[in-house]
Amino acid sequence: xxxxxxxxxxxxxxxxxxxxxxxxxxxxxAFLERGTYGGIDWLFTFDNFVRGVEPLYVSILIDSALIAGxxxxxxxxxxxxxxxxxxxxxxxxxxxxxxxxxxxxxSNYLIRTYAWIVLLNREGLISRGLVDLGVIDAPVSxxxxxxxxxxxxxxxxxxxxxxxxxxxxxxxxxxxxxxxxDLGAPPWRxxxxxxxxxxxxxxAAGAVxxxxxxxxxxxxxxxxxxxxxxxxxxxxxxxxxxxxxxxxGAALSLALIAIMMGLLFAQAVATNRGR
Amino acid sequence: xxxxxxxxxxxxxxxxxWLGGVLCFLYCPILVLMALSxxxxxxxxxxxxxxxxxxxxxxxxxxxxxxxxxxxVVAVASTLIATALGTMLALGVARRAPSSALxxxxxxxxxxxxxxxxxxxxxFYSLLNLTLGLHSIxxxxxxxxxxxxxxxxxxxxxxxxxxxxxxxxDLGASRFTxxRRVTLPMILPxxxxxxxxxxxxxxxxxxxxxxxxxxxxxxxxLPMRIYSMIRFGVxxxxxxxxxxxxxxxxxxxxLSQRLDRSATLPDx
Amino acid sequence: MPACNASTSRPxxxxxxDPMHDPLHARRTRSATRLSTAxxxxxxxxxxxxxxxxxxxxxxxxxxEDLPDRFSEASGTDVExxxxxxxxxxxxxxxxxxxxxxxxxxxxxxFAEALHELDLLAPIDRAKIPNLANLYPQAEELAYxxxxxxxxxxxxxxxxxxxxxxxxxxxxxxxxxxxxxxxSLVGRTTMLATDRWLMGAxxxxxxxxxxETDPARIEQVRDDLVATKRTLLAYDDTTFYSKxxxxxxxxxxxxxxxxxxxxxxxxxxxxxxxxxxxxxxVDTMVIMKSSENVDAAHGLIDYVxxxxxxxxxxxxIMYKVPNEAAMGNIDPAMxxxxxxxxxxxxxxxxxxxxxxxxxxxxxxxxxxxxxxSSR
Numbered sequence: 008x009x010x011x012x013x014x015x016x017x018x019x020x021x022x023x024x025x026x027x028x029x030x031x032x033x034x035x036x037a038f039l040e041r042g043t044y045g046g047i048d049w050l051f052t053f054d055n056f057v058r059g060v061e062p063l064y065v066s067i068l069i070d071s072a073l074i075a076g077x078x079x080x081x082x083x084x085x086x087x088x089x090x091x092x093x094x095x096x097x098x099x100x101x102x103x104x105x106x107x108x109x110x111x112x113x114s115n116y117l118i119r120t121y122a123w124i125v126l127l128n129r130e131g132l133i134s135r136g137l138v139d140l141g142v143i144d145a146p147v148s149x150x151x152x153x154x155x156x157x158x159x160x161x162x163x164x165x166x167x168x169x170x171x172x173x174x175x176x177x178x179x180x181x182x183x184x185x186x187x188x189d190l191g192a193p194p195w196r197x198x199x200x201x202x203x204x205x206x207x208x209x210x211a212a213g214a215v216x217x218x219x220x221x222x223x224x225x226x227x228x229x230x231x232x233x234x235x236x237x238x239x240x241x242x243x244x245x246x247x248x249x250x251x252x253x254x255x256g257a258a259l260s261l262a263l264i265a266i267m268m269g270l271l272f273a274q275a276v277a278t279n280r281g282r
Numbered sequence: 283x284x285x286x287x288x289x290x291x292x293x294x295x296x297x298x299x300w301l302g303g304v305l306c307f308l309y310c311p312i313l314v315l316m317a318l319s320x321x322x323x324x325x326x327x328x329x330x331x332x333x334x335x336x337x338x339x340x341x342x343x344x345x346x347x348x349x350x351x352x353x354x355v356v357a358v359a360s361t362l363i364a365t366a367l368g369t370m371l372a373l374g375v376a377r378r379a380p381s382s383a384l385x386x387x388x389x390x391x392x393x394x395x396x397x398x399x400x401x402x403x404x405x406f407y408s409l410l411n412l413t414l415g416l417h418s419i420x421x422x423x424x425x426x427x428x429x430x431x432x433x434x435x436x437x438x439x440x441x442x443x444x445x446x447x448x449x450x451x452d453l454g455a456s457r458f459t460x461x462r463r464v465t466l467p468m469i470l471p472x473x474x475x476x477x478x479x480x481x482x483x484x485x486x487x488x489x490x491x492x493x494x495x496x497x498x499x500x501x502x503x504l505p506m507r508i509y510s511m512i513r514f515g516v517x518x519x520x521x522x523x524x525x526x527x528x529x530x531x532x533x534x535x536x537l538s539q540r541l542d543r544s545a546t547l548p549d550x
Numbered sequence: 551m552p553a554c555n556a557s558t559s560r561p562x563x564x565x566x567x568d569p570m571h572d573p574l575h576a577r578r579t580r581s582a583t584r585l586s587t588a589x590x591x592x593x594x595x596x597x598x599x600x601x602x603x604x605x606x607x608x609x610x611x612x613x614x615e616d617l618p619d620r621f622s623e624a625s626g627t628d629v630e631x632x633x634x635x636x637x638x639x640x641x642x643x644x645x646x647x648x649x650x651x652x653x654x655x656x657x658x659x660x661f662a663e664a665l666h667e668l669d670l671l672a673p674i675d676r677a678k679i680p681n682l683a684n685l686y687p688q689a690e691e692l693a694y695x696x697x698x699x700x701x702x703x704x705x706x707x708x709x710x711x712x713x714x715x716x717x718x719x720x721x722x723x724x725x726x727x728x729x730x731x732x733x734s735l736v737g738r739t740t741m742l743a744t745d746r747w748l749m750g751a752x753x754x755x756x757x758x759x760x761x762e763t764d765p766a767r768i769e770q771v772r773d774d775l776v777a778t779k780r781t782l783l784a785y786d787d788t789t790f791y792s793k794x795x796x797x798x799x800x801x802x803x804x805x806x807x808x809x810x811x812x813x814x815x816x817x818x819x820x821x822x823x824x825x826x827x828x829x830x831x832v833d834t835m836v837i838m839k840s841s842e843n844v845d846a847a848h849g850l851i852d853y854v855x856x857x858x859x860x861x862x863x864x865x866x867i868m869y870k871v872p873n874e875a876a877m878g879n880i881d882p883a884m885x886x887x888x889x890x891x892x893x894x895x896x897x898x899x900x901x902x903x904x905x906x907x908x909x910x911x912x913x914x915x916x917x918x919x920x921x922x923s924s925r
Contacts, residue, residue, distance in 0.1 A: 015374030018367035018428055019387070025425045026391055029402035036405065043908055044667045045645050063916070067923050085304055092301030095294065104301070106539055111308050114531035115486045117508050118524040122311035124512070125318070125521075129783075129798040132314060148737060148798065151784040165308065194293065223395030225489060230512060234743045234785025237923035240397050247401055248642040249745060250915040257405075260398040267393060408646040497605050497632040497643070497651045510610065510635050513788050 030264075036257035045251025055258035064242070064259070068266075071238040074153055074228075075221035078160035082168045082217050083210065085161070090172035090209075094179075105170065112166035120159050120230045127155055127231075151233030159227040164220060168213035175209025176202075208278050215274045219267050239263050312528060319521035336522040345499060346507060346523070353504040356416055356491070357484040360423035365477040367424070368431025369469070375432070376439040391429040399425070400493040407494060414496035419503065422494050423484045430483060431476035438472030478538035482531060603628035604846055607640050608656040612705075612833075613854070614862045621853050627846040636744065636787065637661045644670065649838035653847045659694045659832040660746060662701040663906035671700045672837040678848035681855035688895040689872035692832060693903045701834035702851050705807070705869040708828035708890070708901055709747055712804035714794055716818040725755035725824045728803055729778045736781045740793060741803040743785035745918040746904055748775070750829050751803055760829045760902050763910045772917040776924045785922060794819055805831065806890040807869035813888055814868070821890050830901030832872075864891065870898075 037055055040048040058064070093104045111119060126133050129148035137143045149155060179202065187197040203210075221227075225240030232241075239259065246256030322333035340346055375384060391399070403422045407414060450460040488505035495501040504527070511520050606618070610633045614620075618629035634640035637658050644652060649670045657665070665671050676682055679702065682690075695701045711722050718735075722728070729751065731739055742748055750760045752771035762768060783799055791812035793799040804812075809821040835854065837847040853859065860876025863869060865884065870891055871877065885892040907914060 012374070014370045018371035018374075018432070021367055021424060021428060022387055022391070025403070025406075025421060026394075026399070027387075029399075029406035030394070032405050032409065033398070033402045041912070042668075044664045044906065045641070046668065063920055063923070067919075070923065085307070088297050088300040089304040092297040095297065106536070107305060108308065110532055110535055111312060113482050113535045114312075114528045115505065115508070115524075117486075117488055117505055117512065118315070118520075118527055119311070121508075121512050121520060121524065122315050126311055126314065130796045146797075148783060162307070162311070165304070169304070219393065223397065225395075225397045233783070234922055235779065235782065237919065240395065242919065243397055243401065245915070245919065247404075248636075248638040249918075250911065251641065251645055252912065252915070253405065256401065260395075260401065263395055264398060267395070271393060404646050408648070411648070411650070413651060414647060497607060498630045499632065500630065502633075510633065513635050514610070 033257045033260055036254050037261050039254045041252045041254050047253055052254075055255045058255060059258050059262055067237055067242055068239055068262075070153075071222050071240075074156055074160070074236070074238060075218045075224075077157045078164070078221045079214050079217045081157065081161045082165050083172075083214060086165055086168035086213065087172055087210070090169045090176055093169070093173050094176040105173065108166050108169050112163075116163060116226060117230075119163055120227050123155065123159050123162065123231055124150065127158075150231060151235050153232075153236050155231045156228050156236050156238075159231045160217070160221045160224065163227065164217040167216055171213035171216065172206060172209045175206035179205055211274055211277060215270055219270055223263055223267065312524075315521050315524045316528070319518065319525045321518070321521075336518045337526075340519050340522045340526070343519075345502070346504075348499050349502050349504045349507040352416055352500070352502060353485055356419050356423060356503060357481050359420045360427050360484045361477055361481045363420070364424045364427030364480050365431050365473060368428040368476060368480075369435050369473050371428065371432045372435035372439060373465070373469075376436060376442070377444065388429055388432055391426040392433075396426075396487075396489045400490040403490065404493045414494055415501050416496070418494045418496065419491045419501070422490050423487060426487075427480035427484060430479050431473075434476035434479060435469060435472045438469055442468065475538055478534060482534055482538075486531070602626075602843060602846070603630060604653040604841075604843055604850060605630050605632060605651060606654045606656075606850070607632040607634050607652055609634065612656065612867060614859060614866070617854070617859065621850055624853065625846065625849050627843065627849070629850065638744070641665075644838070649840040651840075652838050653841040653843055654850055655836050655838065656704060656833060657836060658904070659692070659701070659834055660904045660906045662834045662836050663694045665836060666695070666700045667906065667908075670839055672839045672841060672844050672847075674699055674702060674837070674851075675848060678845065679852040679855065681852045684855055684857060684860070684873050684875040686872050686874045686895045688899050694832075694905050695834075701836045702855070703872045704833045704835050704854065705863060705871050706830060706832045706898060707806040707870050708823050708893070708898065709742070709750065709803070709805055709831060710809075710821060710823040710828050711801060712791065712794060712809035712812060712819060712821050713801040714797075714816075714818055715820045717800045721820065722801060722822060723825050725751050725826050727824075728801060729755055729774060731781050731801065735801055737783050738798075738800045739782055739802060740784050740786040740790045740799050741778070741782060742790075742805075743787045743922075745914050747803070747805075747829075747831075748785070748918055748921070749914055750904070751775075752778075754824070754826045754828070757826065761905045761907060763907070763913075765913060768910075768913055768917055772920055775917075775921045779921055779924055791819075807867065810868035810888045810890065823890075828901045830898050830903050832903065 036047060038051055038053070040050045040052050040054065042048045089108070093101055093108070096104060125131055127149040128134070129146045129150075131150075133149060134143075134146040138146050183201060183205070184197060187201045192200070222238070223240050224238065225244055228236045228238045228241055229244075232238075239262075243256050243259050243263070246252045246259060250256075319336055320332050320334070321329055322335060323330035371388070375388070378384075399422075403418075403425075407418055412418065446464060447460055450464050451457070455463070486505060487503075488509055491503045492506055492509065495503065495506065508520070508523060508527075511517065511523070604627055606629055608631065618631055622628055632652070634643075640655060640657060641661050641664070644655065644665065645668065655665075662671075676698075682698070682702070685703065689703050689706070690696075690698055692698070692703065711725075711728055713722055715721065719732075728739055728741065741751060746760070749768075749771060752775045753760050753762050753767075755774070756767070756771060758764075758767050758771070762771075783793070786793065786802070790799065790802040790804055791808050794802055794812050795815045804821065806821055806823075809819065812819040813821070835851050837844060837851070841847055855873060857873065857875035857879065860871045860873035861879050863871050864876060864880055868888055868891065870893065872895070880891070
């Protein structure tokens with residue numbers, strides 16, 4: 008018994024009108040020219056894409072990828088053992104721990120990022136704490152650098168990574184682990200040769216999530232970067248507001264979407280192949 | 283993974299400590315903000331006594347109250363619309379053969395960077411010469427909310443035995459009665475979980491609101507207000523605001539968790 | 551330039567209650583008494599702007615809080631105030647909506663010029679603004695809009711160096727003190743983030759025009775500023791003065807009025823215009839062509855140009871106004887505490903005014919991107 012099309016239509020219509028069409032507009036704008044004082048001139052040009060591959064913008068893209076990559080790596084390193092810890096806990100504790108881990112994730116992103124401004128600035132808790140403990144002589148600013156942006160990104164996305172890896176761990180068949188042990192493999196090798204490959208889907212999902220959301224991120228570098236850390240999201244924001252160069256901003260947006268689609272596609276292919 | 287290992291092995295202790303460390307990492311910044319919000323002086327490094335003065339300043343501020351009101355209006359409206367449309371979408375899609383084009387469309391709002399979506403929507407509204415206001419924020423929030431509601435309800439529907447619907451109709455019930463008496467009660471927890479998720483996302487959403495809001499206080503949401511407060515410096519009111527907003531989110535999430543336990547556990 | 555609405559104060563600051571020397575206190579007292587009116591207005595305003603009302607966009611805390619109410623009472627026109635944090639923000643929104651939804655904007659001069667070129671502004675009808683007579687003669691001959699045909703100046707001033715005199719060995723006197731700082735200052739300085747002022751510091755240091763269009767010179771300045779970035783703590787348009795107060799920074803690139811906020815909180819903070827000079831920035835009021843209430847908009851501008859309002863601006867947000875009638879009423883003691891308020895119009899006019907750059911804006915944006923993204 009097929010469900011009536013009327014069921015699907017309103018939702019699809021909304022997505023088409025309020026997502027596809029606006030994105031299509033961006034696609035169109037990417038091929039237009041900037042007006043002398045800002046805005047759009049309806050003249051066709053490839054200029055924006057030619058500009059987009061200039062070394063300046065490519066290097067910003069690379070820097071964004073490096074920051075996103077670092078955030079991903081740190082989140083995975085921190086998150087995997089944590090997920091393992093949850094998976095090995097008593098069953099009734101697992102849900103509680105998961106909720107505990109996910110709670111910060113559902114709170115306001117701005118506030119979570121702001122917390123690090125309070126902590127990392129020169130007169131903030133960490134710096135002053137280190138001085139009081141005698142670890143350093145003078146207060147030091149830990150903010151407004153690429154590492155501080157990485158910290159912010161890791162902080163914001165770590166819960167999801169843990170959740171994702173936990174999901175894979177949960178589906179692990181304990182008998183496989185036992186078999187590996189019985190065959191004499193030390194725990195480390197069991198992990199690397201058996202557990203890790205089997206939990207790859209969860210790891211990949213978490214990794215892609217963090218990377219994709221980090222590379223297009225605007226708020227974290229904006230608040231924690233002090234204007235010194237320019238990522239693709241900031242670049243796009245600047246084009247629309249400071250430079251009033253919508254066509255170029257549109258071209259950059261398309262490039263960003265293309266990269267993310269590529270990554271997701273690669274992840275989907277890898278996951279399917281794994282099955 | 284309920285593998286039994288003797289408790290107290292070094293590995294088990296290490297992972298427990300690590301988990302504890304991670305939880306500490308996740309909660310310390312939040313707890314610091316909360317503690318600071320009660321610091322009379324407001325400075326991070328000097329404790330000058332417990333005080334609720336920053337909360338008082340916050341509550342008395344008309345801009346904050348107005349922004350909070352607007353945020354609720356936007357969240358409720360976009361949640362209602364998105365839940366209805368998203369649930370219908372999920373129901374419609376669940377029975378069909380999987381289509382990657384459809385899936386792509388349904389997952390796209392979650393994947394497109396929010397700044398790109400924000401700018402695309404602003405360009406779209408300005409091309410149409412639309413007056414911006416709370417309504418433009420609501421319409422924009424529905425976009426990603428539909429995707430999330432649909433995803434949550436679809437997950438729920440995976441375990442749904444559609445044969446029950448057929449049985450109901452065979453017994454003479456109309457389609458609508460079947461929906462009301464059979465389908466709805468069974469998917470309700472999922473729908474509610476999706477709705478709470480949509481509400482939380484809308485309440486916290488900043489960048490899209492920033493771009494598509496209309497002029498004036500009547501169109502400013504709380505995240506927009508928070509962003510401009512942060513831009514103007516680390517002030518103690520933000521800490522009080524942060525505490526209130528966090529506690530609100532936590533309550534919502536815990537409530538949602540109560541409603542549907544399996545919604546927070548991954549399913550595929 | 552944007553004024554601060556921060557209400558942080560050190561514990562010892564709370565002792566001061568003299569409104570002249572603690573404008574933050576004065577503002578709060580004033581705002582407390584206006585509370586109920588403001589609250590009522592907010593609830594009534596709702597999400598629809600009634601006919602015969604004005605939407606004004608300004609920086610938060612940059613005009614008297616009760617000005618909208620007082621103007622409403624006097625004229626019968628409701629005023630809804632919208633806030634923008636930066637010029638770019640309001641420009642982005644206004645260009646996108648072609649001005650729809652706004653009546654009066656407070657923007658800095660090069661942006662007013664751009665809006666005029668984009669044909670988004672209504673011409674100023676001088677007959678409807680008799681208080682224009684309050685302006686200094688120099689304020690009627692500003693380079694970006696001689697005769698004030700599409701904009702009316704609201705506040706003006708210089709851009710220079712704001713610093714902690716108790717932390718610096720010697721008082722800075724040149725842009726080089728910021729651009730090529732002493733060892734002890736590395737990581738303790740900030741520069742303004744807005745592209746025109748960011749580049750401005752570098753251009754002035756080299757003796758170039760702040761509206762320089764020669765690509766070779768722009769690149770030179772860019773290279774200088776790339777080197778400066780390595781010594782900077784951050785680029786900051788909005789919290790640089792509080793960084794001075796808290797000790798995060800010791801020497802910052804600042805607009806003069808902002809620096810006064812720092813001086814009010816810490817008398818060791820000083821402001822200086824470097825020897826190479828400053829620009830003369832002007833914040834203006836403009837009326838949108840799309841406004842449905844152009845007459846009322848003129849009325850509002852006229853009200854703002856009143857001597858009383860001008861005096862409030864100086865006393866409370868510590869910016870200079872081009873309002874001769876207002877400046878004449880300022881307490882000399884205040885001019886002593888905040889020396890940059892005493893600058894005369896002739897001195898100000900020595901600064902070069904920022905103009906919209908047209909096509910060259912792209913080069914500036916690219917240069918600034920290269921600077922801020924450099925390693």
